Amino acid sequence: MFPIVAHNELAPKVHRMSVKAPLVAQKCKPGQFVILIIDEEGERVPFTVSGWDAETGTVDFVYIEVGKTTNQLGTLKAGDHLAHFVGPLGKPSEVDHYGHVAAVASGYGVAAIVPILKGLKEKENRITTVLQAPDRERCFGQSELERVSDRLILAIGAIGENMSTSATQPVRKLLANLAQSPVDRVILMGSLCLMRVISEMTRPYDIKTMVHLTPLMVDGTGMCGACRLSVKGTNKFACVHGPEFDGHEVDGWEVLMARRCSYADESIFQQGFQCRGCSQW
Amino acid sequence: MSEEKGPTSAHGTAGGKKSKLNLNRLEMPKQTPEERKRNFEEVATGYTFEMAIEEAGRCIQCKKRNCRQGCPVNIDIPDFIKHLQGGDVEGASRVLKRKTSLPGICGRVCPQEMQCEKTCILNKKGAPIAIGRLERYIADWERQEGATTIPEIAPSTGKHVAVVGTGPSGLTVAADLALLGHQVTMFEALHVAGGVLMYGIPEFRLPKEIVQREVRYVKSLGVEILLDTVIGINYSLDELLNTKYHAVYLATGAGLPMFLRVPGENLNMIYSANEFLTRTNLMKAYLYPKYATPIKMGKRVAVIGGGNVAMDSARCAIRLGAQEVYVIYRRTRSEMPARLEEVENAEEEGIRFHFLCNPTSFISDGRSNVAAMELIRMELGEPDASGRRRPVSITGSEYIMEVDTVVVSLGTSPNPLIASTTPDLKTSKWGTVIVNEQGKTSKARVWAGGDIVSGGATVISAMGEGRIAAMAMHQHLAE
Ligand SMILES: Cc1cc2nc3c(=O)[nH]c(=O)nc-3n(C[C@H](O)[C@H](O)[C@H](O)COP(=O)(O)OP(=O)(O)OC[C@H]3O[C@@H](n4cnc5c(N)ncnc54)[C@H](O)[C@@H]3O)c2cc1C
Ligand SMILES: Cc1cc2nc3c(=O)[nH]c(=O)nc-3n(C[C@H](O)[C@H](O)[C@H](O)COP(=O)(O)OP(=O)(O)OC[C@H]3O[C@@H](n4cnc5c(N)ncnc54)[C@H](O)[C@@H]3O)c2cc1C
Ligand code: SF4
Ligand code: SF4
Ligand code: FES
Numbered sequence: 135m136f137p138i139v140a141h142n143e144l145a146p147k148v149h150r151m152s153v154k155a156p157l158v159a160q161k162c163k164p165g166q167f168v169i170l171i172i173d174e175e176g177e178r179v180p181f182t183v184s185g186w187d188a189e190t191g192t193v194d195f196v197y198i199e200v201g202k203t204t205n206q207l208g209t210l211k212a213g214d215h216l217a218h219f220v221g222p223l224g225k226p227s228e229v230d231h232y233g234h235v236a237a238v239a240s241g242y243g244v245a246a247i248v249p250i251l252k253g254l255k256e257k258e259n260r261i262t263t264v265l266q267a268p269d270r271e272r273c274f275g276q277s278e279l280e281r282v283s284d285r286l287i288l289a290i291g292a293i294g295e296n297m298s299t300s301a302t303q304p305v306r307k308l309l310a311n312l313a314q315s316p317v318d319r320v321i322l323m324g325s326l327c328l329m330r331v332i333s334e335m336t337r338p339y340d341i342k343t344m345v346h347l348t349p350l351m352v353d354g355t356g357m358c359g360a361c362r363l364s365v366k367g368t369n370k371f372a373c374v375h376g377p378e379f380d381g382h383e384v385d386g387w388e389v390l391m392a393r394r395c396s397y398a399d400e401s402i403f404q405q406g407f408q409c410r411g412c413s414q415w
Numbered sequence: 416m417s418e419e420k421g422p423t424s425a426h427g428t429a430g431g432k433k434s435k436l437n438l439n440r441l442e443m444p445k446q447t448p449e450e451r452k453r454n455f456e457e458v459a460t461g462y463t464f465e466m467a468i469e470e471a472g473r474c475i476q477c478k479k480r481n482c483r484q485g486c487p488v489n490i491d492i493p494d495f496i497k498h499l500q501g502g503d504v505e506g507a508s509r510v511l512k513r514k515t516s517l518p519g520i521c522g523r524v525c526p527q528e529m530q531c532e533k534t535c536i537l538n539k540k541g542a543p544i545a546i547g548r549l550e551r552y553i554a555d556w557e558r559q560e561g562a563t564t565i566p567e568i569a570p571s572t573g574k575h576v577a578v579v580g581t582g583p584s585g586l587t588v589a590a591d592l593a594l595l596g597h598q599v600t601m602f603e604a605l606h607v608a609g610g611v612l613m614y615g616i617p618e619f620r621l622p623k624e625i626v627q628r629e630v631r632y633v634k635s636l637g638v639e640i641l642l643d644t645v646i647g648i649n650y651s652l653d654e655l656l657n658t659k660y661h662a663v664y665l666a667t668g669a670g671l672p673m674f675l676r677v678p679g680e681n682l683n684m685i686y687s688a689n690e691f692l693t694r695t696n697l698m699k700a701y702l703y704p705k706y707a708t709p710i711k712m713g714k715r716v717a718v719i720g721g722g723n724v725a726m727d728s729a730r731c732a733i734r735l736g737a738q739e740v741y742v743i744y745r746r747t748r749s750e751m752p753a754r755l756e757e758v759e760n761a762e763e764e765g766i767r768f769h770f771l772c773n774p775t776s777f778i779s780d781g782r783s784n785v786a787a788m789e790l791i792r793m794e795l796g797e798p799d800a801s802g803r804r805r806p807v808s809i810t811g812s813e814y815i816m817e818v819d820t821v822v823v824s825l826g827t828s829p830n831p832l833i834a835s836t837t838p839d840l841k842t843s844k845w846g847t848v849i850v851n852e853q854g855k856t857s858k859a860r861v862w863a864g865g866d867i868v869s870g871g872a873t874v875i876s877a878m879g880e881g882r883i884a885a886m887a888m889h890q891h892l893a894e
Contacts, residue, residue: 157649177707218606220643357670359687392683392783
């Protein structure tokens with residue numbers, strides 16, 4: 135059993151949970167994920183680590199309530215226990231000295247990208263980050279991102295206050311300004327659609343663009359093949375070869391999106407949700 | 416219907432005239448196909464005491480003991496049957512336990528028709544003793560009686576052993592070494608112990624309670640089982656060897672699914688058998704929403720492959736509510752690697768077999784879900800290395816079949832996680848770990864067995880290899 139040591143709401147339906155799991159905390163690297171099961175009847179669900187402390191043996195992640203398991207997580211309190219917690223799974227993100235890195239984060243990516251940016255900062259990269267959120271109320275994690283970025287651009291749904299509505303706008307500006315301020319690498323952690331669109335935007339400039347893909351997973355250790363996707367024409371498993379991939383090499387985004395939504399109608403609790411063949415975040 | 420000279424053809428007293436042999440091989444009572452298609456309860460309900468005695472009574476206790484040679488762990492078959500003939504189930508159980516710690520499992524899932532029952536002398540008359548069913552009876556009897564006798568455990572040797580993987584091979588090694596006085600810790604990546612017995616083989620063929628009972632038994636011997644712990648991630652193999660463990664047994668199985676590599680194979684609603692079976696069996700999707708994991712099932716399901724895994728997938732699909740289930744196999748019925756009994760069960764349950772055809776591509780419904788597949792007809796050519804006739808495609812014979820769900824069941828290979836994090840562990844080009852006859856790997860103090868070595872075999876062979884390696888490990892630890 136894995137005790138929950140802290141549980142806070144960051145924004146409506148967005149929570150940070152901190153779990154005591156020393157074995158996981160000891161080995162965590164930026165960009166990796168854990169799989170947890172709430173109780174013996176529970177589903178195995180993956181979450182990207184947003185922080186860890188090897189000394190206290192705790193691991194944090196930020197989650198959004200979207201369905202059965204995440205809603206149930208929302209009802210748990212510090213002191214409650216999770217039945218299972220395994221990780222760190224997946225390959226760590228590539229972290230090296232690149233120069234100027236542009237990062238885009240939305241949804242839980244706002245928190246989960248922080249360890250990666252910290253790693254990039256330690257390697258003395260200059261970091262420009264774009265934070266996308268649907269509105270002010272649902273915007274969280276701003277100060278943390280500020281701390282690990284040289285510059286933070288907000289892309290928040292409500293127009294005004296000098297803010298753009300979608301992360302694509304500031305990214306377009308960055309790309310228009312490449313002559314003055316070259317971008318050496320782009321790193322994306324957000325909804326599938328956003329990552330796909332921005333990958334296409336950077337392709338003509340040949341800027342290496344890393345995406346964090348989250349197809350449905352079951353075991354998370356390379357055994358079931360649920361998370362398979364085509365990368366440069368060959369099959370990769372997101373749980374062992376990813377979740378970070380070169381966005382320009384990913385083929386078959388449509389399938390990825392369709393697969394993700396295949397359970398939406400069964401288990402989703404969101405009222406009026408309709409799968410439109412694309413991700414909801 | 417069976418193509419082999421099965422029990423039915425030898426029925427009656429016809430053979431009785433020539434000899435006193437009783438060729439009336441006793442069937443096990445089963446749920447009717449109509450009933451069992453709608454539930455996940457065990458298909459065969461097992462012998463009663465009277466039936467077990469009657470079937471045991473047919474054994475002529477031959478001197479040559481051919482049957483014993485057919486069993487990969489050389490169970491003293493005539494001896495346990497003799498106890499049964501005298502009504503002494505407990506005595507029979509003791510004989511069984513000398514060679515197998517998992518009789519309730521082997522009795523259910525061993526391919527007996529290829530092993531002990533094949534070499535039974537009565538097989539010449541087409542009616543071998545139902546050895547597997549008798550083993551199952553004995554194990555179930557013991558379970559109902561409650562008390563499992565725990566054999567005496569040797570005094571502690573103070574040596575620590577790590578066993579990686581909790582499938583049948585790992586469980587066997589853990590039990591054997593614990594009985595010899597070693598302190599055993601097992602590591603399991605999943606949240607449940609049992610390996611394929613839990614995540615692959617369905618409840619209706621092997622009730623999970625029986626597997627968990629064996630796991631509890633192994634624990635009762637003092638074995639510690641650490642779930643949710645992945646070797647290669649949480650600890651590397653070298654970390655195990657450099658800490659308190661004097662020896663390591665690798666039994667991580669062959670869990671990496673293979674795919675056809677044809678266009679469209681990643682479309683939505685195309686599952687690997689591993690995902691399909693794991694959702695269904697390990698995560699209990701058939702009890703959704705009591706269990707939180709769903710499984711999405713269409714109406715027309717194609718299962719690609721001809722092995723046990725394909726049979727299990729097809730039979731799960733029918734139980735999950737599919738209207739039509741097709742098994743697509745590129746050779747013919749007689750080349751199918753699946754157990755005959757399971758093929759017959761599948762046929763009775765209405766699963767339709769399409770032989771001599773193979774998918775060449777999958778076709779989308781326009782929204783990235785599979786809507787159909789293109790197949791090509793095959794014919795059998797020259798025998799290949801395995802001795803089976805090689806299937807060759809017939810040019811221009813392509814045709815389309817409408818399906819909305821596909822389960823790809825082509826087999827598996829070892830997960831590369833441990834090999835890739837242990838450079839000095841020798842593996843073959845198929846990714847299997849290379850060992851000597853004792854199960855010793857190229858790496859000091861490391862043994863291996865089961866599917867990670869064979870690439871995929873049977874429960875009983877995984878156990879047998881474990882048994883041999885356990886003895887070798889014990890010798891090493893005693894030095
Ligand atoms: C590697 C990886 C890392 C992830 N990291 C995080 C994270 O840090 N924080 C976070 O909030 N979520 C993360 N997710 C997504 C998270 O796993 C899902 O939100 C969760 O499984 C939904 O479970 P549920 O039972 O609440 O929802 P369900 O009732 O099962 O589904 C609700 C909706 O969520 C979608 N969904 C279900 N499973 C996934 C999935 N695996 N990935 C994406 N969407 C899914 C469904 O299609 C559906 O639309 C990650 C997923 C992966 C694969
Ligand atoms: C669907 C299906 C049906 C079958 N039907 C039959 C049948 O009817 N009769 C028969 O005799 N055989 C059958 N088999 C084959 C049989 O189940 C296997 O040969 C046998 O289970 C192999 O045992 P094992 O101990 O080597 O490995 P497994 O049973 O595969 O167990 C390996 C265990 O190791 C764990 N593991 C893997 N990697 C790691 C790691 N890095 N760290 C920690 N743990 C890890 C896995 O999670 C798993 O629990 C079937 C197989 C399948 C898939
Ligand atoms: S273990 Fe399997 S092969 Fe051996 S006697 Fe029992 S059923 Fe037959
Ligand atoms: S070969 Fe058959 S008949 Fe002879 S002892 Fe073995 S089980 Fe009995
Ligand atoms: S989640 Fe099963 S292989 Fe990746």
